[in-house]
Amino acid sequence: MNSPQILERRKLYFYTNTKDILQRLSILSASARYDNSCSSSGGKREVHPYGIGNSHLSGICHSWSSDGRCISLLKILMTNYCLNNCKYCINRSVNDVPRAILTPKEIADLTLEFYRRNYIEGLFLSSGIYKNSDYTMELMLKAVKILRFKYYFSGYIHLKLIPGASTELVKEAFRLADRVSSNIELPTEESLRRLAPEKSFSELYKPLKIVREIYDEKRLKAPASTQIIVGATPDTDKKILKLANSLYENKIVRRVYYSAYIPVNKDSDLPAILEPPFLREHRLYQADWLLRFYGFKLDEIFEEDENLSLRIDPKLAWALRHLEFFPVEITKADYYELVRVPGIGPTSAKRIIKIRKNSEISETTLKKLGIPLKRAKYFITIKGKPLAKFSQIKDLNQENLCLFSEKKC
Amino acid sequence: MLTIYYDGSFEGFLTLLSDFILENRPIDNIKIHNSIFVKSQNELFYEEVVSQPDKAKNFYCYLKRNLPREFFEKIYIYYLCDTASVELSLIKVLRQIEKNPNIWQDFSYDEVIKLHKAERSFYRERHRWFGFMRFIELPNRVLFAKFEPKFNVLPKLWTHFVRRFPNEKIIIFDSLRKLLFLYKERKKALIWVDNFEIEFSAHTDPFINFWKNYFLKIAIPERQSYERQRSKIPLSVRKFLPEFWENL
Numbered sequence: 001m002n003s004p005q006i007l008e009r010r011k012l013y014f015y016t017n018t019k020d021i022l023q024r025l026s027i028l029s030a031s032a033r034y035d036n037s038c039s040s041s042g043g044k045r046e047v048h049p050y051g052i053g054n055s056h057l058s059g060i061c062h063s064w065s066s067d068g069r070c071i072s073l074l075k076i077l078m079t080n081y082c083l084n085n086c087k088y089c090i091n092r093s094v095n096d097v098p099r100a101i102l103t104p105k106e107i108a109d110l111t112l113e114f115y116r117r118n119y120i121e122g123l124f125l126s127s128g129i130y131k132n133s134d135y136t137m138e139l140m141l142k143a144v145k146i147l148r149f150k151y152y153f154s155g156y157i158h159l160k161l162i163p164g165a166s167t168e169l170v171k172e173a174f175r176l177a178d179r180v181s182s183n184i185e186l187p188t189e190e191s192l193r194r195l196a197p198e199k200s201f202s203e204l205y206k207p208l209k210i211v212r213e214i215y216d217e218k219r220l221k222a223p224a225s226t227q228i229i230v231g232a233t234p235d236t237d238k239k240i241l242k243l244a245n246s247l248y249e250n251k252i253v254r255r256v257y258y259s260a261y262i263p264v265n266k267d268s269d270l271p272a273i274l275e276p277p278f279l280r281e282h283r284l285y286q287a288d289w290l291l292r293f294y295g296f297k298l299d300e301i302f303e304e305d306e307n308l309s310l311r312i313d314p315k316l317a318w319a320l321r322h323l324e325f326f327p328v329e330i331t332k333a334d335y336y337e338l339v340r341v342p343g344i345g346p347t348s349a350k351r352i353i354k355i356r357k358n359s360e361i362s363e364t365t366l367k368k369l370g371i372p373l374k375r376a377k378y379f380i381t382i383k384g385k386p387l388a389k390f391s392q393i394k395d396l397n398q399e400n401l402c403l404f405s406e407k408k409c
Numbered sequence: 410m411l412t413i414y415y416d417g418s419f420e421g422f423l424t425l426l427s428d429f430i431l432e433n434r435p436i437d438n439i440k441i442h443n444s445i446f447v448k449s450q451n452e453l454f455y456e457e458v459v460s461q462p463d464k465a466k467n468f469y470c471y472l473k474r475n476l477p478r479e480f481f482e483k484i485y486i487y488y489l490c491d492t493a494s495v496e497l498s499l500i501k502v503l504r505q506i507e508k509n510p511n512i513w514q515d516f517s518y519d520e521v522i523k524l525h526k527a528e529r530s531f532y533r534e535r536h537r538w539f540g541f542m543r544f545i546e547l548p549n550r551v552l553f554a555k556f557e558p559k560f561n562v563l564p565k566l567w568t569h570f571v572r573r574f575p576n577e578k579i580i581i582f583d584s585l586r587k588l589l590f591l592y593k594e595r596k597k598a599l600i601w602v603d604n605f606e607i608e609f610s611a612h613t614d615p616f617i618n619f620w621k622n623y624f625l626k627i628a629i630p631e632r633q634s635y636e637r638q639r640s641k642i643p644l645s646v647r648k649f650l651p652e653f654w655e656n657l
Contacts, residue, residue: 007550014615022622029626047575054573061641062540063652065628068637072540075627113616114623116552116577117544118570262631276631358514368522 010109024100025110031080031091032126034264035183036257037225040072040121040156043178051152053115053122055178059156060121073158074114075124078102078140082128086185086196088232090264091128101130104143111147115155122156122178123147133164141169144176161207163199170210181253182207183227187240191233194269208252221248225255230284231277232261232270236306237284238298245291245298258284283308290314293346294339316342319379326379327386331361343375363387410438415458417445417586418601422488422496423465425458429500431468436504441496445586476506480513486528489561491586493527535562539569541646542581546614551578553607556649557585564588564599571597580607617651624652 014021043055061070079101080091090097102110111123125143130136140159147153159177161170174180182204186192189201208224215222226247228240244256260281263273287308290296294315301314309317319326319342328337330352338349348371355361355369361382366373373380377387415421425441428434449455472481487499498520505512515521535558544552552574563583567590570579579592582605589605591598611617647653 011546011615014619015613018615018618022619025619026622026626029623033627033629047572050576052574052576056539056569058536060536060540063624063650064638064641065624066635066638067628067630067632068634068641069628069632070641071624071627074623110616110619114620116574117546117616117620118540118542118554119616119620262629278632355516358511359516359518362517365516365522368519369516369525 010113014109014113021106021110024102025076027098027100028076028078028080028102031128032075032077032124034090034259034262035075035124035126035160036069036227036259037158037181037255038070038072038075038124039179039225039255040158042223042254043122043156045154045156045178047154048152051154052112053153053155055154055156056121062118062120072121073124073156074111074120074122076102076107076126078104078107078125078127078136078143079130080128081130083132084129084196084198086199087265087267087269088185088195088229088261092265095265104139104146107143108146108151108153111155112151112153115153120155122158124158124160126160127162129162129164133162134166134169137162137165137169137173141172141176144173148176161211163203163207165207167210170207171214174211174214179223179225179254180207180211181225181227184243185227185229186233187228187235187243188233191235195232208247212250212252218251221251221254224253225257226253227257227259229261230258230281231273237280237287237308238302238306240284241287241291241298241301244288248292256288258288279310280308283310283314287314295336313342315340316375327381328379329384330366330380330382331356341376341379343372343379348372410440410454412440412442412449412452412455413458414442414444414447414449414455416460417443417491418460419485419488420462420465421458421460423468424461425496426500426503427464427468427471428458430503431471436497436500439497441494443491443496446492477510477513480506483513483524483528486531486565487524489564490527490531491561492559493530495524495527498523531560531562531565534559535566537646538562538566541642541650542566542570543649543651544579545609545611545617545651547607547609548613549578551580553580553582553609554649555582555584557645558583561586561588563590567592567597567599611651611654617654621652621654 039059041057041059044057045055047054059072061072063071065071081099081101082091082093085093107125114120115122125140127136127140130139144157144159147157157177158179158181159173161173161180161182163182184204185196185199192199192201208226211224212222228243230240247253247256258281260276260278262276263270287301290301291298300318303321308314319340325340328341335349335353338344338352339346351369351371352361355365359365363373363382373387380387413425415425429436449457472484487495501520502513502524512518513521516525538556538558542554542556544554547553561583563581567581570581571592575595579590581590587602587604589600589602
């Protein structure tokens with residue numbers, strides 16, 4: 001319970017130690033920023049009568065940082081001291097960077113105070129490996145226990161599972177948090193051996209498997225996530241998505257995050273790149289969405305090449321390879337036919353199905369309802385009539401992309 | 410052209426609807442304004458609808474009896490979409506509903522699309538303020554937030570914060586509409602006020618500085634894109650967000 005005395009004492013502590021805490025917070029938030037996950041959706045907790053906080057099912061973004069990414073959680077490392085020497089990581093043990101540690105109480109208090117002011121939806125807590133995996137995991141759990149049992153905090157908590165932590169600790173983390181994650185980092189054992197010699201596939205998988213086993217709702221995907229770095233090794237997009245797909249099919253994770261490799265260290269095993277592969281990361285997310293929400297199979301996305309095209313998105317690429325599937329008749333097509341049309345996603349497809357029950361569909365109605373037809377018009381008919389000119393439809397192919405280009409060709 | 414003003418209250422809104430639906434006033438060549446946003450310019454032809462609580466109550470009961478439940482519940486939302494100017498569209502749809510009870514779902518009718526769009530924008534705006542609302546802790550541990558939403562979202566917003574912070578003292582002020590929400594120990598009040606000012610010093614709250622610092626450090630420099638940030642956080646709301654305040 002947050003009694004007035006506790007609140008005053010906490011405020012005084014942070015007020016008198018502002019400079020020191022600011023410095024540590026800077027180091028630990030800068031160290032945590034390369035983790036892409038910041039989602040706060042899926043939580044189902046209700047507020048405790050004496051406590052604070054609840055979850056909002058769809059998640060809430062509270063701000064957007066200068067890189068345009070949503071800030072929904074207080075994403076910090078407990079410490080950036082780390083025993084591991086992963087070559088791609090800014091916190092690798094051999095790096096000469098400022099190191100810091102926040103105590104469990106400081107983390108809990110910061111989270112609570114940020115939450116009271118509506119800065120965040122909850123906490124994302126990760127850590128470098130300090131002393132050993134179990135010790136680190138215990139420290140992290142201590143922070144979460146203060147939040148859950150001392151402050152009766154029911155806001156969202158995402159906990160990183162430390163590879164090598166014991167089964168009991170993983171189980172406890174899963175019980176206390178709304179979401180847990182363990183980053184697989186690289187798609188193959190061989191890549192891991194080269195860039196993260198202390199890690200192994202089995203060790204990174206283990207916490208996710210434990211979570212899968214203890215999750216009661218066996219038919220649903222476990223509330224866990226993982227992250228794969230893209231572009232640090234020569235692995236192809238197909239290899240990366242094959243791994244992601246198997247994680248989804250076995251219901252081990254709900255979400256795979258892809259993180260474009262950003263060179264923060266120098267090492268002969270790391271690729272020399274001019275620019276991080278942000279576009280490739282974007283294409284992988286698009287393909288991931290096709291697998292999860294659009295009913296696409298992995299083989300449909302990779303019919304010709306092992307890598308996704310950077311010029312066009314994977315759905316448009318599939319549509320241009322399969323012109324025999326089109327045109328789709330908007331007034332009759334079912335949901336899965338509609339979402340195969342470039343430019344029509346699940347939201348638009350559901351809206352079309354809803355409105356055609358009660359009203360007549362025309363091009364104007366669709367436009368007025370905000371359903372984008374810029375791409376879709378080449379692939380659909382409304383009551384048998386095509387929306388684009390016959391000559392344009394005839395010219396559709398993978399080489400002629402002028403129709404879909406932002407600029408004039 | 411006749412311009413009609415109503416006072417911006419729900420009673421005023423219902424009185425206005427009642428005039429047009431039950432008393433069948435003509436709707437050709439008229440404009441309707443909410444006087445909170447558009448003050449009367451003393452036009453040649455203008456009229457002010459005076460709120461009549463009894464008339465409003467009767468009309469409310471009339472709507473409850475005659476409208477499909479789903480549509481009836483939307484009427485309050487259309488009222489809250491105060492800057493969307495949907496009053497005339499709503500009158501046009503309500504006039505036809507007797508003949509065609511499903512007209513409110515017929516998207517081939519332009520007025521229905523207009524209402525539907527306003528409703529969607531309203532919920533979008535509300536969701537945005539779930540995230541953008543920023544509380545400042547006043548010395549007596551009261552959490553105070555001031556904001557200026559596009560629509561009158563406060564009546565549909567406060568439940569979120571009360572559910573989330575049941576043991577806090579909360580003041581939320583919509584400074585555009587002068588609507589004030591107060592909450593303490595499970596008692597609440599939503600009131601219209603003439604003005605409301607609170608003096609506070611951001612220096613006394615160390616967490617504002619921590620938050621500003623966190624906000625700067627969490628951005629990946631290699632991904633910097635102010636354009637994307639601007640598309641998500643309009644400049645108009647930034648004055649309410651401490652992360653964009655000048656250095657304290």
